[in-house]
Amino acid sequence: MMMKKTLAAIFVSSSFIAGVAGSCFAQAPTQHVAKAQLPNVCILATGGTIAGSAASNTQMTGYKAGAIGIQTLLNAVPEIHKVANVQGEQISNIGSESMTHEIWLKLAKRVNELLAKPDVDAVVITHGTDTLEETAYFLNLVTKSDKPVILIGAMHPATAISADGSVNILNAVNLAASKDAKGRGVMIAMNDVINGARDVQKTNTLRVDTFQSPELGYLGYFENGRPVFYKATTRKHTKDTEFDVSELKDLPRVDIIYSHVNDDGKMAEAAVANGAKGVVHAGTGNGSIHENAEAALYDAAKKGIVVVRAARVPNGPTIESTEAWDKAGFVHAGTLNPQKARILLQLGLTKTNDPAKIAEMFGKY
Numbered sequence: 001m002m003m004k005k006t007l008a009a010i011f012v013s014s015s016f017i018a019g020v021a022g023s024c025f026a027q028a029p030t031q032h033v034a035k036a037q038l039p040n041v042c043i044l045a046t047g048g049t050i051a052g053s054a055a056s057n058t059q060m061t062g063y064k065a066g067a068i069g070i071q072t073l074l075n076a077v078p079e080i081h082k083v084a085n086v087q088g089e090q091i092s093n094i095g096s097e098s099m100t101h102e103i104w105l106k107l108a109k110r111v112n113e114l115l116a117k118p119d120v121d122a123v124v125i126t127h128g129t130d131t132l133e134e135t136a137y138f139l140n141l142v143t144k145s146d147k148p149v150i151l152i153g154a155m156h157p158a159t160a161i162s163a164d165g166s167v168n169i170l171n172a173v174n175l176a177a178s179k180d181a182k183g184r185g186v187m188i189a190m191n192d193v194i195n196g197a198r199d200v201q202k203t204n205t206l207r208v209d210t211f212q213s214p215e216l217g218y219l220g221y222f223e224n225g226r227p228v229f230y231k232a233t234t235r236k237h238t239k240d241t242e243f244d245v246s247e248l249k250d251l252p253r254v255d256i257i258y259s260h261v262n263d264d265g266k267m268a269e270a271a272v273a274n275g276a277k278g279v280v281h282a283g284t285g286n287g288s289i290h291e292n293a294e295a296a297l298y299d300a301a302k303k304g305i306v307v308v309r310a311a312r313v314p315n316g317p318t319i320e321s322t323e324a325w326d327k328a329g330f331v332h333a334g335t336l337n338p339q340k341a342r343i344l345l346q347l348g349l350t351k352t353n354d355p356a357k358i359a360e361m362f363g364k365y
C-alpha cells in the first residue's frame with residue numbers, strides 16, 4: 001500500500017520551495033488547474049507552530065515556530081484542491097507571541113482587499129496559537145465582508161509524528177468552501193470544532209484541544225470533515241461594525257494591568273507615564289480593584305484615559321458595579337477577557353474617548 005505523505009515528509013522532500021510565496025489569485029495556479037465550479041480560497045500564512053520545524057519527529061516543544069513557507073504547508077494537503085481552488089500568500093513568518101500592530105494592519109488590509117474581489121470567495125489564515133484568539137477578534141471587528149474568514153494553527157509542529165496542522169488546513173478549506181459559513185463572523189477551525197472569534201480562548205498551554213469557548217460554546221463541529229453549525233453569535237461583527245482600518249498606520253496604545261495582592265497602582269501610573277490612551281484592568285473576581293490601586297486609576301480617568309474593568313477569572317462576565325468605579329466612568333468588559341477587551345478598546349479609541357460611547361460598544365460587539 002502506498003504510504004500517504006505526511007507534512008513532515010513533504011517538508012523534508014520539498015524544503016527547497018519553503019518560503020516561496022505567491023500573491024493570491026494574481027496569476028493562474030502553477031500546480032493545479034483552476035476548476036470554474038469550485039470556490040476560490042486564499043490562504044494567508046503568518047507563521048506559528050503550524051509552520052514549525054523541530055529537530056526530531058517526537059519533539060513537541062522547543063521547536064522553531066514559523067520556519068516553513070506556505071507552499072510547503074499546502075503541498076502536504078493535496079486533498080484541499082478537490083474542494084476549492086486554493087492559492088497561498090505569505091504575510092509574515094513569526095511566532096505569534098511576537099505579533100505586532102504592523103502585521104495586524106497589513107493582514108486586515110489584505111483580507112479586505114482580497115474579499116472585495118468578486119473572484120475570491122474566502123480567506124483562511126494560518127497563525128500561531130499563542131495570540132490567535134486576539135488576531136481572530138481583531139479581524140472579526142475590522143473585516144468589511146460577510147465572506148468566510150477562518151483562522152487555524154497547530155499545537156504540534158509540522159515535523160511531529162502527530163502534527164495536527166494538516167487536518168486543520170483541510171477542515172478550514174472545507175469550511176471556507178461551505179455555503180453555510182457566510183455571515184458568521186471570523187471563525188477558528190481546529191481540532192474538529194468551529195469556534196467564533198469573539199468567545200474563543202486558548203485554554204491549555206500544550207494540548208491540541210486548547211481552543212474552547214468556555215460557557216458560551218462552539219458554533220459547530222466538523223462531522224467527518226463536513227462543517228455543521230449548531231449556533232450563531234448575537235454580537236455584531238465584520239461588515240456590521242463601525243471600525244475601519246483602511247487608513248490606519250497604528251493602533252492607540254492600551255495597556256493591560258493584572259491585579260494581585262498588594263497591588264499599589266504603580267503599574268497604572270507607569271501606563272499613564274508611557275502614553276497609554278486606555279487601560280484594561282484585569283481585576284480579581286468580578287473585575288474588582290485593589291483599594292490601594294484605585295487612586296491611580298481615578299487619576300488616569302481624569303486625564304481622559306479610558307479605563308475598562310475586565311477580570312483575571314477565566315469565566316463569567318464582568319458586570320457593572322455599585323462602587324465608585326462606575327461613577328468614575330470605568331467601563332465593564334462583559335465576557336471579553338482582558339486581551340480581547342484591549343482590542344475593542346483600541347478600536348473604540350480610533351472613534352472616541354468618551355467612556356459612555358465606549359461602554360455602548362462593549363454592549364454591542
Ligand code: ASP
Nearest residue numbers: 048049095096128129130
Ligand atoms: N509560540 C507559537 C506561536 O504562537 C505557538 C503555537 O503556534 O502553537 O506562534
